[in-house]
Amino acid sequence: MENNSQEKMVSGTAWLSGANIVSRLLGAVYIIPWYAWMAPHSAEANALFSMGYNIYAFFILLSTVGIPAAISKEISRYHALDDEETANRLLRQVLLFMLLIGVVAAIVMYVFSPAMSYASGGGANLIPVMRSLSLSILFIPVVATIRGYFQGLNQMKAFAVSQIYEQIVRIIWMLTAVFMIMKVSSGYKDWVSAVTQSTTAAFIGVIASLIALVYYLVKEKRLFKIFDFTPGKTKISTGRLLKQTLITSIPFLVTGSAIQLFKLVDQMTFVNLMLKFTTYSQTQLNVFFAYFAANVDKITMIVIAIALTLGDVGLPLITAAYTKRKRKEMAGLVAYNFQLFAAFMIPAVIGMALLAKPLYTVFYGVPDSMQLNLFVLYIFQSIILTLPILIWIYMQAMQNSRSAMKYFLISFVAKLLLQVPSLYLFHVYGPFVSSSLALLLGTLVSIRRIRQISGYNPKNVWHKTLGILLITGVMGISVIVMNLILSLFLKSTGMITSFINVLISGGLGIYVYLFLSAKLGLLEKILGAQGTSIRRRLHI
Template identity: 35%
Template structure:
């Protein structure tokens, strides 16, 4: 027999529930940010020895790797069919209404669908690899794409398990599995590359192929972590199922249909950045000869500078947004299931401010230390440094798209989000050639930044129309974030210039030892300003006060 709720309980979530939701968002974001950042850093650090071992072939190897991974990422999104995010959202929905048994059935049904999709997509990649080179005519892509098919085969079930655990707001297993996946991948690809390039003196194409096959090795490591987490939480999940409400009206066939129906928009929306990158991949090489006298090697090098070299570094910053996105979907879905309009508005505002708080200083900080960090990873190259500095600013609209799209999915505005993405892609295709004509190697990044800004405007305008966001309340912390970030950039840049007068800025080792104090100064300046002027209190609550006490700033 259900207890009779008083009027306050019936009216909606209590203040403590809202605080708990915010706490879950912060805790979940912390875990996902840690997992994303550490895996991204590890995924960037391997570049240092990897590029060195390729020697003169490094730029063409980078270009081949980037092209193969763009195709792989598209197939990966289709293979997982957006199901992990859909599962996360649906599990949070049914958990929010105390129907844990339905959540368990969702997981089983999702496994059937994802396994089938993995087999289909892996088969297409394996036997249809030659079709992917029709537009750029590079036969070296065929073995690369076939090597990635093995990862496509097993990643969908792994991703389903991640989504299911995230639906319970258990973010730690996902974060740890991301790191382990990257660790296994990097160890294998470095060992294989060293063996082929340095010991066997073999083919650089074969070394790239083994480096991409490492995605399969990494997925195996992630599966081990997630299986361990499943066993750890199994009794708790069984207890929740036993205590929850039973819903006999939801059949397995209905759940599979619901998963597929929910996942189709996720495929399109989560592929947003991939679509922009594919436009670059298949248009850049065609457009560059029209704007100047460039040969194939020069075009490959320019493509590698923005599509691989800079991408590896600014994606570390964007991973901050990805962490927020993974956290916010289940929380917004739960608020939607409870029809908590005020809770959804506050969640959206909190996520936007948290995004600005982390992303803006991170992107501007990357700009400030671009010369040193690029030199550490790829050797000194003035053109590459300029591309990275420019890409640091473009990372902000790309990250905002990731978070905004996730929030649109969390409140079930998938159709509207697909419309906004389509508008952004149309803008990208219209301005791509003019941008390349005017800025050459920077053109694709500029076109992406401008078109994603259009999409972001439409997303935020939609939130404002539906939830009446309190921009006046958000203005003060947003302005503080911008001001403190600019102060941080000026001071960090001054420190880097001063160090550059004392040591050579062109060597890898000197760049590395210059980078460390630059990063420390940047983090210290922004952290001090955020804590001293109470900006962090608006976003982190009591955690900020605790930090001040530990740092003797109270």
């Protein structure tokens, strides 16, 4: 049974990781033409876009109130109890509730956009950007709830496809609008309007995602089941059922908001405090904000999003094992999640760091020393940014929500206490310092607690992690050597030559990592049948 759960985890991870790779790559690649067309206001436009999206992402968290993860957990639990009817009744009630929440949240965001814009340092230019994003909030809670339903059923294909459709439609709208405003129009090259249309694209993408999800509900013959009012086995009132789910959702809301809350602390303090601590102008500080918050984010969030899919996939499986009181299987799943995390994050982070300069050049042009240093630092921060969040998700799957919330609050309070002195001492590097120290503290206390409550064997995790580190070391050497060889023929001073460098050096690194993993048996130990399939395709 444990092997079956691990196979489900690999399959679900493959679907969500694939969707995240595609959607995040699209979300990163679009920046190349977008950034070029926004010239000479590229950095300012990216800062404005990022400021709007940071607040928008926080409103998404508030409007979904942790329901997607909670619904996933509850759907998984009721299906484990063989009570599909109660699971469907729960979904009906939550959908109605979330529709109401979406309307209220959209109105609040629209009305308070001016106050939040000035508090962020974006001024009047940020107001139309935020108001355009408020449209998306209307439907995001419903979309997120349906995704949580599919996640609870461990049917990740619908979840994944809806993400890809959302991103494709969003980017088509965005690039078309920006090109028309900045390049085709002869007298209306308003970069603020171009940014506003870029954020309006989020609403169009959400509608596309909703259509895709409804299609899968119909295709899987679940739409009519959801609205089948057959009584369930669990005797619980509708109000109590919804209340129970909302109580479950609160810890998911709190811990799931970690990344966004840390970003908002940076956004609300960086420009305002740096104006007092330094002699930089507001325009210069907005450009610096773009360097560490907007430019870096577009690339590093690719690996962060993929790593966090382990939490999405592991949640219903660990919940099911806990509900059925299969402690050994639960401990195995937690250890397996850590192994998958290490197998992906360690080589991804090292590879990106080694290719930082050409990778950054592909998207934003040749970086100066500050841009490059920030990029490398935030690449490494990806590990300690995602690991505690995954642990908090697993804690909640095992009914330890209070522990998850406590350790999150420790990290967040540490961030608040460190923010001002970090900005004063380290200026543009201050947000990195405060976040890294706070998250490291959260990681250390959380790892200790998850070991206690899950009973997983850390020796197995460390053993495989050591193997991953050794293989990554060899991979890193191959990337460095190839990068040096290519530098003799290709100067990474342009987008095309840098892209070729990343493609060849990065491609070699991936092959070396997979080759050594297969030869040493690590690939199949971690991925099982999927690892065997990869090995055969690579003829290893």
